Amino acid sequence: xxxxxFATRAIHAGQAxxxxxxxxxxxxxxxxxxxxxxxxxxxxxxxxNRAGNPTRSSLETQLAALExxxxxxxxxSGLAAEDALLRGILRPGDHVLLGNDVYGGTYRLLTRVFxxxxxxxxxxxxxxxxxxxxxLRPQTRVVWVETPSNPLLKIVDITALAEIAHAAEAVLVVxxxxxxxxxxxxxxxxxxVVVHSTTKYLGGHSDVLGGAVVLRDDRFTEAxxxxxxxxxxxSAPLDAWLTTRGIKTLPVRVRQHCANAQAIAEWASSxxxxxxxxxxxxxxHPGHDIAAHxxxxxxxxxxxxxxxxxxxxxxxxxxxxxxxxAESLGGVESLIGYPPDMTHASVRxxxxxxxxxxxxxxVGIEEVADLIADLEEGLDRAVSV
Ligand SMILES: *Cc1c(COP(=O)(O)O)cnc(C)c1O
Numbered sequence: 001x002x003x004x005x006f007a008t009r010a011i012h013a014g015q016a017x018x019x020x021x022x023x024x025x026x027x028x029x030x031x032x033x034x035x036x037x038x039x040x041x042x043x044x045x046x047x048x049n050r051a052g053n054p055t056r057s058s059l060e061t062q063l064a065a066l067e068x069x070x071x072x073x074x075x076x077s078g079l080a081a082e083d084a085l086l087r088g089i090l091r092p093g094d095h096v097l098l099g100n101d102v103y104g105g106t107y108r109l110l111t112r113v114f115x116x117x118x119x120x121x122x123x124x125x126x127x128x129x130x131x132x133x134x135x136l137r138p139q140t141r142v143v144w145v146e147t148p149s150n151p152l153l154k155i156v157d158i159t160a161l162a163e164i165a166h167a168a169e170a171v172l173v174v175x176x177x178x179x180x181x182x183x184x185x186x187x188x189x190x191x192x193v194v195v196h197s198t199t200k201y202l203g204g205h206s207d208v209l210g211g212a213v214v215l216r217d218d219r220f221t222e223a224x225x226x227x228x229x230x231x232x233x234x235s236a237p238l239d240a241w242l243t244t245r246g247i248k249t250l251p252v253r254v255r256q257h258c259a260n261a262q263a264i265a266e267w268a269s270s271x272x273x274x275x276x277x278x279x280x281x282x283x284x285h286p287g288h289d290i291a292a293h294x295x296x297x298x299x300x301x302x303x304x305x306x307x308x309x310x311x312x313x314x315x316x317x318x319x320x321x322x323x324x325x326a327e328s329l330g331g332v333e334s335l336i337g338y339p340p341d342m343t344h345a346s347v348r349x350x351x352x353x354x355x356x357x358x359x360x361x362x363v364g365i366e367e368v369a370d371l372i373a374d375l376e377e378g379l380d381r382a383v384s385v
Pocket of ligand 1: 077078079080103105106146150175177178196197198199200209210211
């Protein structure tokens with residue numbers, strides 16, 4: 001499959017027709033166990049479904065092909081995937097260096113679930129090579145980066161960070177949820193592991209929760225697979241199937257997400273109500289050049305700072321109609337959020353806190369003129385109170 005282009009792999013990797021009936025879509029194997037041909041006589045290696053399920057296998061094959069990994073493992077949520085990866089590679093006494101703008105749930109997992117088990121976590125601005133070197137310790141086992149980051153869309157040079165991490169014998173993990181493999185393939189740039197919340201762009205339709213770990217080589221595969229089996233936060237068959245179905249249209253969806261977000265960023269730049277427009281597709285964005293080099297598009301996420309301050313930002317988030325007020329991102333429908341009280345409420349008052357005048361948009365694939373009109377009407381309502 002690796003000799004085919006991305007869009008072809010998205011549709012065909014792991015998706016061979018059902019050998020029994022020729023059904024073009026492999027069935028959803030909604031079963032908890034598999035009958036054995038004599039004790040230990042497993043058909044195709046399948047035994048009990050926490051250990052393996054054919055629908056999950058087909059998703060895992062598809063995910064590995066999209067990221068160019070040696071293997072992928074699929075989980076019931078993005079955080080379950082992160083948990084399995086971290087348990088698989090960390091031991092008490094290890095240190096994790098986290099970007100100072102990572103997903104709040106990742107920060108919470110490390111500082112509140114892993115800390116009591118002897119894992120120390122610190123944060124740094126991973127765009128700054130000197131700051132990264134200064135933050136590394138002999139015990140640093142993992143450097144964890146999100147690029148573009150949430151919600152300020154900061155961009156980190158993955159290749160440069162991989163070199164620094166590897167010189168310190170640390171593993172570089174990239175949370176590739178925001179870009180998706182359609183726009184950025186971190187393993188090819190030196191990252192060791194990619195994690196995803198497949199809930200977002202990969203699933204793409206806001207109808208299923210899921211997560212994935214994709215590994216560049218076989219160093220950690222068995223350790224993470226063991227966690228998946230021994231702890232059990234696996235994808236359910238229907239969830240795996242929905243994610244596989246979503247992935248088939250990822251390249252076309254992402255192209256439209258990017259085009260719509262770029263148009264909205266340009267529109268917002270011309271409006272005095274916005275004091276900041278955070279979108280890497282704008283040449284004025286500090287990470288624009290790196291993003292243009294390491295991504296094949298700038299993505300569907302953008303954030304806007306309201307010149308009039310937090311109260312108007314909150315009101316705008318409550319005043320649009322096509323942009324629906326909700327957590328999450330990456331679906332075909334547009335969403336708006338007020339990060340300080342929503343996605344980033346758990347990091348308020350910490351080093352990961354975000355500006356209070358911010359709204360975050362997950363730009364969907366509706367007609368962009370309708371989306372801009374919706375934002376204009378929302379702005380009118382938000383400022384006229
Ligand atoms: C949503 C998200 C996660 C967590 O994934 P869940 O599927 O909600 O558990 C991790 N990282 C990023 C960047 C996310 O947006």
